[in-house]
Amino acid sequence: MANMYVQALHVHPVKSVAGTAPDEVAVEPWGLSGDRRWAVVDAEGTVITQRQQARLALATARPLDGGGFALSAPGMAELVVEVPEPGLLEPVVLFGKKIETVFAARAAADWFTAYLGVPARLVYLDDPAVRRPVDPDYALPGETVSLADGYPLLLTTLASLDALNALIAQGDHPEEGPLPMNRFRPSVVVSGAEAWAEDGWRRIAIGDAVFRGVRECGRCIVTTTDQATAERGKEPLKTLARHRRIGKSLAFGRQLVPVRLGTVRVGDEVRVLE
Secondary structure (H helix, E strand, O other): OOOEEEEEEOEOOEOOOEOEOOOEEEEEOOEEOOOOOEEEEOOOOEEEOOOOOHHHHHOEEEEOOOOOEEEEEOOEEEEEEOOOOOOOOEEEEEOOEEEEEEEOOHHHHHHHHHHHOOOOEEEEOOOHHHHOEOOOOOOOOOOEOOOOOOOOEEEEEHHHHHHHHHHHHOOOOHHHOOOOHHHHOOOEEEEOOOOOHHHHOOEEEEOOEEEEEEEEEEOOHHHHEOOOOOOEOOOOHHHHHHHOEEOOEEEEEEEEEEEEOEEEEOOOEEEEOO
């Protein structure tokens, strides 16, 4: 097996909003430090993602010291959002399940309401250690996750993206390719692997951290959204449906849960342990 390395790391402070690509980041039990601790909710308290509001792709959250972030988007003044003081817990709904969160400052609600054109508020996951367990069908006791879709980290590989883009080029919508990796919003991007090898990774080491490979990542309409324009197409879902259907999932990437914490860095060797 060729040597494999971390090609990029991605942290998205706000769910469905663009984030940053740090050179190194600490691994916490529920994901990369600072990743998806915030989310936008509607008037009923249901989390809004790019599934409902593609324009979220055009907003950017730049992490700041202390857990806050600087929020920007086309046509909007930059807003610095700080971690809210401990306060009344408010339940919000993510994928049909309630999660207790803390509302951010009113200024953040006003910003997202103006940007999206619908009533919106921003919430913060104050204590990932107790608020949201990983899917019990795949979790070990005590495993928790941030406001990510379902698992602490998502790993993708450059080789699998190249293979997918080759399939798109041969498919019904070749004009939509090649797709960039940001369509898949990964936590960790790996170079040097063989295409689709990650499907079988049950345990891997990255730097001084170790992760359990839980399952494939089933993809949704967000992957059809151009992260630079917020326009939707048909790919990669059309091609994944034809070539990468695993059970009920249109699969791209591998879901990970940390089993030994540490710091991961761009350039770290990635080793398959099992």
